[in-house]
């Protein structure tokens with residue numbers, strides 16, 4: 209398969225950038241195409257002109273990485289760049305990608321997925337993704353700095369919110385495991401034998417920060433809620449999904465099941481937002497599972513809007 213001339217890549221990227229900016233100013237400029245497992249897939253229009261590009265990457269997430277709890281162990285990811293908004297180019301590229309994956313024996317294994325990240329508001333892409341057997345799984349949502357919290361939100365009686373410290377390691381681990389168990393209902397997380405130990409090690413690292421970016425909500429001195437944020441220096445892995453600027457990642461948000469629906473989550477998030485705004489964070493990103501019935505509406509009310517949807521076929525060979 210031939211490599212694509214740079215002027216073709218630049219031309220398509222220019223069109224993609226224009227479209228992304230017209231649908232959401234929080235989206236980034238499209239970056240360079242990533243290095244793929246082979247030359248980019250190319251879709252052509254009726255005149256034989258390149259109308260879209262697709263780059264396939266293979267990722268093997270090791271057992272000792274917490275990332276393996278947040279998805280399958282083997283991931284085949286397609287970066288799609290389309291010149292226009294019609295479905296033809298997306299269909300051509302997804303068909304070529306399906307044929308490529310069908311030739312790889314490991315795509316039939318249970319713990320694999322084929323993944324496409326697509327701007328949530330770019331609705332013209334939805335039908336081709338569905339047609340090829342992909343399902344909307346995770347959403348990346350974003351909140352620009354200073355976005356006001358609606359009136360009346362952010363108060364809960366008898367609630368104390370404080371920064372967590374190293375003494376909180378057990379409770380932070382327990383509440384974080386609560387999120388993982390809850391998200392497992394939607395396939396958002398896949399609890400692994402190593403998950404709890406990895407969560408604990410990760411929490412220990414985060415609790416050592418000065419100041420910490422972890423907050424605990426307590427009622428009558430009992431921990432009832434947890435928020436964990438990755439500061440901008442640790443959030444580079446996801447910062448490129450939004451426009452440039454100091455970007456933090458809200459990694460964990462959890463309220464104990466018996467305490468939900470009474471304003472604790474909103475109070476905790478408001479507290480965290482005030483801190484993030486004061487610390488100069490310009491964009492906060494987070495993930496939620498598309499079908500989590502609690503998180504989407506909650507995050508929307510807290511000032512977040514969906515930016516990217518991750519579409520998946522599991523196992524990867526289920527792509528059609």
Ligand SMILES: CC(C)(COP(=O)(O)OP(=O)(O)OC[C@H]1O[C@@H](n2cnc3c(N)ncnc32)[C@H](O)[C@@H]1OP(=O)(O)O)[C@@H](O)C(=O)NCCC(=O)NCCS
Pocket residue numbers: 386387390461462463464467468469470471472473474475495496497500502503505506507509
């Ligand atoms: C998402 C979560 C953190 C929200 O915490 P919470 O304490 O229930 O949040 P709140 O009580 O502030 O708000 C929840 C809902 O209750 C409503 N509510 C708030 N105060 C209320 C009150 N006093 N009485 C009745 N309802 C109330 C809110 O309107 C809100 O509705 P919305 O979700 O449609 O916006 C919590 O449900 C949770 O831990 N879920 C499981 C883990 C999870 O999904 N985490 C997020 C992963 S991305």
